[in-house]
Amino acid sequence: MEIENKNNINENPNDAKKDETEMNIIKEEDKGKEKTINYGDLVIIYENGDSVKYFTLEKGKKLQNKYGVFSHDDIYGKNFGCKIYNKDNTKFISILSFVPNIWERCINKMTQILFNPDISLIMILLNLSQSSIIYESGTGSGCLSVNMSSMLSSGKGHLYTFEFNKERVDKLKDLFKLLKLDKTITITHRDVIQDGFELEEKDLENKSHKKCGSMFIDLPSPWLAIKHAKKVLASGAYFVSFSPCIEQINQTMKAMKENNFIELRMFECLYRTFSYARTTQVKIPIINKKRKKGEEIQYQQVDINVTKNKCDMRGHTGFLLLGINKD
Numbered sequence: 001m002e003i004e005n006k007n008n009i010n011e012n013p014n015d016a017k018k019d020e021t022e023m024n025i026i027k028e029e030d031k032g033k034e035k036t037i038n039y040g041d042l043v044i045i046y047e048n049g050d051s052v053k054y055f056t057l058e059k060g061k062k063l064q065n066k067y068g069v070f071s072h073d074d075i076y077g078k079n080f081g082c083k084i085y086n087k088d089n090t091k092f093i094s095i096l097s098f099v100p101n102i103w104e105r106c107i108n109k110m111t112q113i114l115f116n117p118d119i120s121l122i123m124i125l126l127n128l129s130q131s132s133i134i135y136e137s138g139t140g141s142g143c144l145s146v147n148m149s150s151m152l153s154s155g156k157g158h159l160y161t162f163e164f165n166k167e168r169v170d171k172l173k174d175l176f177k178l179l180k181l182d183k184t185i186t187i188t189h190r191d192v193i194q195d196g197f198e199l200e201e202k203d204l205e206n207k208s209h210k211k212c213g214s215m216f217i218d219l220p221s222p223w224l225a226i227k228h229a230k231k232v233l234a235s236g237a238y239f240v241s242f243s244p245c246i247e248q249i250n251q252t253m254k255a256m257k258e259n260n261f262i263e264l265r266m267f268e269c270l271y272r273t274f275s276y277a278r279t280t281q282v283k284i285p286i287i288n289k290k291r292k293k294g295e296e297i298q299y300q301q302v303d304i305n306v307t308k309n310k311c312d313m314r315g316h317t318g319f320l321l322l323g324i325n326k327d
């Protein structure tokens with residue numbers, strides 16, 4: 001689900017129409033999957049393109065934002081995808097269920113996080129599937145963890161993630177439970193540079209998870225984690241490290257070469273959005289038509305959709321270093 005509208009779409013009736021269209025796109029995706037909202041459910045409210053929040057539905061509670069006051073009780077019993085109007089019936093919020101790719105917009109950031117363009121590329125580079133066994137560190141705010149674990153099938157795939165900040169670990173344990181991802185994620189409080197990634201059998205979902213097929217690290221000194229990573233990476237496993245600076249990549253690449261990683265490649269993901277603006281007529285030369293010597297070029301009139309750069313390109317976030325474990 002990609003929502004490009006950055007305007008405050010609830011400000012006037014026309015804008016509200018725009019919002020309705022956008023919400024219909026979401027509903028289309030969720031057709032047949034509408035679920036009734038109960039107390040205790042995680043609910044995502046879409047206020048506008050720039051403001052998406054989550055909360056747990058509680059009896060008797062009220063939600064206040066710039067569009068007015070909304071009662072949790074008015075949301076109870078409705079279907080995800082519904083619209084809830086304010087008291088004056090002039091403005092509304094849309095109630096959505098959790099989908100991983102909206103998480104970057106409503107997450108409570110405790111650290112810098114990875115965003116969807118990098119996340120998508122990471123998940124491709126790690127060759128993830130429903131049954132992947134993934135190791136990750138540091139967990140940070142859990143943005144990548146939520147996205148990766150959402151694609152895992154419980155009982156088949158699993159994510160083991162390591163974070164050395166105890167407060168974050170405790171908060172994330174609760175969050176993963178709330179998102180119903182606790183069956184596919186195990187978070188461990190640990191400094192991986194000091195103590196590595198190896199887990200005791202009692203902490204693994206399955207003995208075979210001692211080795212993983214995919215590992216991702218987002219650490220300040222990733223090169224120091226390489227020798228530890230080697231101990232848990234299966235032969236042929238995919239390894240990706242994210243670093244904002246090229247100096248970090250240099251050191252990590254050196255450590256990876258020394259530790260027998262192959263197919264080393266670096267990626268940078270630059271993401272730019274364009275939107276439909278208007279259809280206009282232009283004259284273009286007719287190609288595929290042989291011209292006789294001296295004959296003038298002939299033109300045809302065609303409709304083209306002019307796309308306009310919305311200038312919201314997210315520039316450099318970091319470099320992704322990929323390698324495959326040869327041993």
Ligand SMILES: C[S@@+](CC[C@H](N)C(=O)[O-])C[C@H]1O[C@@H](n2cnc3c(N)ncnc32)[C@H](O)[C@@H]1O
Pocket residue numbers: 111112113114137138139140141142143144145162163164165168190191192193194218219220
């Ligand atoms: C930038 S954040 C990761 C953000 C995460 N990728 C996300 O999308 O939310 C880096 C995290 O690594 C953790 N960290 C740093 N060094 C670590 C270490 N040696 N062992 C475990 N975690 C570490 C930090 O506490 C921080 O939470």
